[in-house]
Amino acid sequence: MTRMADAAFAAPSLLPGWSRAHVLTHVARNADAMINLLDWARTGVPSPAYASREQRDHDIEVGARRDPSAIRDDVVDSSDRLAVAVRGMPEQAWTERVGGNGPHAMPASDIPWLRAREMWVHSVDLDVGASLADAPAPMLVAVLDDAARSIGASPHCPPMELVATDLGRRWSVGGAGTGDGPELAPAVDAISADDVRRVAVNGTTVQLATWLLGRSKGRELRTGDGSPLPTPPRWL
Structure with missing residues (x-):
């Protein structure tokens, strides 16, 4: 960011409809959103990350x-405010659940990871x-794990088996799969009948993550049966 010329801020980012200025502004507002969640955990008073999706946009x-x-100043200043909020968290507050009710709630200890992602x-x-x-x-594995879990939870996600050829790990995504983390890739004769019905998508961890996050078209990826790549729902 500090090396970007002023003119570069208006150039398109990789996100449709967003310039680089949009992305950087989002990064700054995300820091404020994480501070809101930390305040919730610290005080017990609900303070959602964003007032609403419309206000965020x-x-x-x-x-x-x-x-x-x-x-530039906003990105730096908001990141500094977040760092101060993290340092000021009491130890017991990290176990408090924030962000919603039921399955939408998460322990405050997840917040640093969300920011890093x-x-x-x-x-x-x-x-x-x-x-x-x-x-x-x-x-990288954690990012792919998160994407597989959130995308796999969508009813619109086609059943897929993501196979990281460089790590020998796989993610069952969509259908009956939960996307709850990587497993060691099994031998072909050990794949269950449910797995056989899934489209196997093979590639390196980087290629799979970039594609599943919607940051590439997946041209380097290959399906096990030579069929076209499935179309996963958009990542959050």
């Missing part, structure tokens, strides 16, 4: 129109040379 649209210097994925979206291939392997 409005703030990004308005913020993206600012001068590049203001956007946002930073990695959106650094790629800026289209200034960053790649998920730059991420540490455990981070």
Whole structure:
């Protein structure tokens, strides 16, 4: 970001309809959203990440129109505020559940991971040379794990078996699969009847993650039966 010329902020990002200024404004507002959740955990008073989806989108649209210097300062300042909030969290507050009720709630201890995931994925979206291939392997697996879980929960997700050829791991996504994390890829004769009905999508961990997140068309990927790649729902 600090190396981007002012003119580069208006250029398209990898996200349809968003410029780089939109992405950076979103990164700043995401920091504020994480602070809201930390405040919830610390005080016990519900404070949603965003007032509403509509307000979130409005703030990004308005913020993206600012001068590049203001956007740079906003990203740095909001990240600093988040760091202060993290350091100020009492130990017991990290176990509090925030973000909603029932299955939508999460322990506050998940918040640092959510922020790290946002930073990695959106650094790629800026289209200034960053790649998920730059991420540490455990981070990359965790990103793919998250995407598989959230996308696999959608009723519109086709049944797929993602096979990471570089790690020998697989994710069952959609259908009866829960997407609850990677497993060791089985031998062909050990795949269940349910797995056989799934479309096997083979590629490296980077290729699978980039495709499932909607950041590539998956041209490097191959299906087990030579059929076209399935179309997963859009990632959050």
